[in-house]
Amino acid sequence: xxxxxxxxxxxxxxxxxxxxxxxxxxxxxxxQCKACNEELANLRALSQKLKSWQxxxxxxxxxxxxxxxxxxxxxxxxxGKMKRKTLSILIPxxxxxxxxxxxxxxxxxxxxxxxxxxxxxxxxxxxxLYEPYYSESSYDGKSAQDRxxxxxxxxxxxxxxxxxxxxxxxxxxLQSSANNKEDSKEKSSGVYHNEGREGVNFFSxxxxxxxQSIVGRRGVGELAKSELDVYARKRIDAGFQSGEGSVxxxxxxxxxxxVGEMIIRSAExxxxxxxxxxxxxxIADICRxxxxxxxxSNFSKDTAGRESGRVTLRIPKDKFLSALDKLSELGxxxxxxxxxxxxxxxxxxxxxxxxxxxxxxxxxxxxxxxxQTSITEAVRLESELTPVLRKIENLKNQIEKLNNxxxxxxxxxxxxxxxxSAKVLEETKQLVxxxxxxxxxxxxxxFAKNLPFLGLxxxxxxxxxxxxxxxxxxxxxxxxxx
Amino acid sequence: xxxxxxxxxxxxxxxxGEVLAMDELLRRYRNPIYHFAYRVCLNIQEAQDVTxxxxxxxxxxxxxxxxxxxxxxxxxxxAHNLCVSRxxxxxxxxLWPRMQDDPDxxxxxESPGPSPDVVVQDNEAASRVKECIQALPFLQREALILREYxxxxxxxxxxxxxxxxxxxxxxxxxxxxxxxxxLARYIVEFRGGLE
Numbered sequence: 001x002x003x004x005x006x007x008x009x010x011x012x013x014x015x016x017x018x019x020x021x022x023x024x025x026x027x028x029x030x031x032q033c034k035a036c037n038e039e040l041a042n043l044r045a046l047s048q049k050l051k052s053w054q055x056x057x058x059x060x061x062x063x064x065x066x067x068x069x070x071x072x073x074x075x076x077x078x079x080g081k082m083k084r085k086t087l088s089i090l091i092p093x094x095x096x097x098x099x100x101x102x103x104x105x106x107x108x109x110x111x112x113x114x115x116x117x118x119x120x121x122x123x124x125x126x127x128x129l130y131e132p133y134y135s136e137s138s139y140d141g142k143s144a145q146d147r148x149x150x151x152x153x154x155x156x157x158x159x160x161x162x163x164x165x166x167x168x169x170x171x172x173x174l175q176s177s178a179n180n181k182e183d184s185k186e187k188s189s190g191v192y193h194n195e196g197r198e199g200v201n202f203f204s205x206x207x208x209x210x211x212q213s214i215v216g217r218r219g220v221g222e223l224a225k226s227e228l229d230v231y232a233r234k235r236i237d238a239g240f241q242s243g244e245g246s247v248x249x250x251x252x253x254x255x256x257x258x259v260g261e262m263i264i265r266s267a268e269x270x271x272x273x274x275x276x277x278x279x280x281x282x283i284a285d286i287c288r289x290x291x292x293x294x295x296x297s298n299f300s301k302d303t304a305g306r307e308s309g310r311v312t313l314r315i316p317k318d319k320f321l322s323a324l325d326k327l328s329e330l331g332x333x334x335x336x337x338x339x340x341x342x343x344x345x346x347x348x349x350x351x352x353x354x355x356x357x358x359x360x361x362x363x364x365x366x367x368x369x370x371x372q373t374s375i376t377e378a379v380r381l382e383s384e385l386t387p388v389l390r391k392i393e394n395l396k397n398q399i400e401k402l403n404n405x406x407x408x409x410x411x412x413x414x415x416x417x418x419x420x421s422a423k424v425l426e427e428t429k430q431l432v433x434x435x436x437x438x439x440x441x442x443x444x445x446x447f448a449k450n451l452p453f454l455g456l457x458x459x460x461x462x463x464x465x466x467x468x469x470x471x472x473x474x475x476x477x478x479x480x481x482x
Numbered sequence: 483x484x485x486x487x488x489x490x491x492x493x494x495x496x497x498x499g500e501v502l503a504m505d506e507l508l509r510r511y512r513n514p515i516y517h518f519a520y521r522v523c524l525n526i527q528e529a530q531d532v533t534x535x536x537x538x539x540x541x542x543x544x545x546x547x548x549x550x551x552x553x554x555x556x557x558x559x560x561a562h563n564l565c566v567s568r569x570x571x572x573x574x575x576x577l578w579p580r581m582q583d584d585p586d587x588x589x590x591x592e593s594p595g596p597s598p599d600v601v602v603q604d605n606e607a608a609s610r611v612k613e614c615i616q617a618l619p620f621l622q623r624e625a626l627i628l629r630e631y632x633x634x635x636x637x638x639x640x641x642x643x644x645x646x647x648x649x650x651x652x653x654x655x656x657x658x659x660x661x662x663x664x665l666a667r668y669i670v671e672f673r674g675g676l677e
Contacts, residue, residue: 008655011654011655011658012651012655015629017635017651042662045669045673046658046661046665050611050615050630052608053521053611053612054608056526058513062512062516062533063512069538070537073542
């Protein structure tokens with residue numbers, strides 16, 4: 001049986017899968033080969049026997065189940081499409097709405113800032129916390145020029161308020177520099193008259209009167225903060241209600257420089273800095289940047305290694321506030337004292353004296369030239385002229401000195417390093433970094449030392465895992481068979 | 483009306499949106515596909531899932547079907563792919579004995595049928611046949627099932643299994659030889675009965 005070459009095709013013959021040619025040959029062969037006939041009969045019987053394994057019948061609900069699934073699938077597809085469509089509309093509309101909202105809010109903020117916002121900030125930040133006092137009192141109802149000279153306004157902040165002060169002061173200076181031109185124009189309407197209002201003055205065409213009346217009623221330095229608040233809010237409300245957008249200017253304690261004004265201005269700034277050397281270098285840079293010069297400088301280092309110094313700068317008067325701003329940024333402002341001395345009257349007096357002396361001198365010179373005098377007479381006249389000439393020279397010098405003092409402002413910067421300076425911090429950080437690195441190196445060394453042991457453990461774990469898997473599979477297999 | 487249409491024609495109608503065509507396709511092929519899946523997966527629940535998935539895929543990919551008179555091989559090839567992926571998944575799950583279950587056994591017990599007294603002999607033979615087919619290598623089993631139970635041509639089987647014609651011939655031949663050896667007793671009894 002096993003020798004017949006047709007045996008392997010019996011299966012195909014049974015399934016009618018032979019070609020016509022092969023089929024004919026097979027039929028011829030089957031007539032004479034008993035083994036092949038036996039095989040064919042066996043396969044037929046097998047085929048019949050296999051039919052005895054009937055598969056179960058499907059549930060009647062199967063069709064509806066499939067159809068429901070198809071409907072659900074279609075719905076999901078439609079929902080997906082709808083979602084995509086909705087998103088394609090929602091996203092751009094959301095973006096447009098977002099842009100509109102942001103624009104609207106920005107516009108509102110801008111309007112608020114330009115009208116009353118700054119005042120609110122000014123009152124809260126400055127009126128509440130920044131409370132300078134004045135070495136010389138008071139508002140006496142005269143203009144700065146009339147009042148005479150040496151009106152000194154000193155604003156000293158407490159150390160624990162230094163930061164607030166720095167920001168408030170900066171704010172004030174910014175306001176001041178922004179309104180510098182207006183200050184000069186409004187000088188006559190009371191810029192310098194209102195220094196008595198605890199450092200916060202309000203100027204507007206219609207606000208001035210009310211502000212002054214408050215001051216007048218309560219006296220200098222007595223104006224309560226709450227009243228200032230109320231007043232400020234009143235002004236904001238008035239501004240918004242009237243819709244005029246009235247300009248409310250917060251005047252700093254520092255008098256502004258007017259054109260033609262002769263005011264000596266100076267400031268003393270105390271800074272806590274991180275690196276003394278760095279700040280010293282930066283101060284020199286700032287001085288150069290503003291076209292000034294260093295009048296005096298001092299730099300030292302104490303036993304603990306803390307650096308400190310004192311630098312006196314002469315800065316052109318029109319750059320005073322900007323320079324002060326820039327210098328304040330060099331460290332934490334601990335104190336900021338500003339002084340101003342109005343020497344306009346002195347200047348006017350000196351000018352008048354000079355003019356008078358010049359007149360005397362000219363007349364004496366004219367008399368000397370016209371008159372025919374003797375030598376002794378000429379010597380006498382000459383000796384009379386000498387004190388006049390000396391006086392003229394002296395006056396000229398004084399005027400020159402005043403010019404110099406007023407055209408350049410003086411800023412003295414005191415700086416010192418904080419007790420725990422950034423340098424120490426940096427050193428600590430470096431130390432920690434080095435320790436971390438050492439720890440890492442130790443860990444790597446430990447790992448390298450124990451690598452064979454670790455490898456062994458990992459290898460054993462893998463082997464154990466594989467063995468467990470094999471056992472599990474084997475048990476399952478055996479259980480199934482059993 | 484749909485009953486007289488060929489498979490390709492039904493598919494074409496379904497592609498055009500005729501929903502009733504799916505009803506006819508379901509009527510024609512739900513049981514063949516289900517039986518095929520059952521005999522391959524040997525699990526009723528999985529067979530139902532596969533059958534359902536086959537018709538869902540027919541719906542999903544109806545537009546990609548090109549009517550060339552090969553609808554049933556296409557259907558069976560989908561079923562074959564699904565069975566293969568399921569068995570592959572099951573193979574991995576089988577590595578964890580606790581998670582493995584064999585609901586087929588329970589279903590066999592619970593499934594309604596004629597009285598055991600009447601059909602005890604047939605049942606014995608049937609379960610032996612099932613065991614022997616189950617013990618066959620996967621491809622031999624599939625080829626044999628497609629030939630013996632679905633009456634597909636060798637050419638169609640080759641297309642479904644993505645094998646050559648000769649391979650299919652060999653697979654079926656080997657499967658029959660194995661089964662012939664294992665079921666020799668039943669074959670002799672059967673032939674004796676016939677004679």
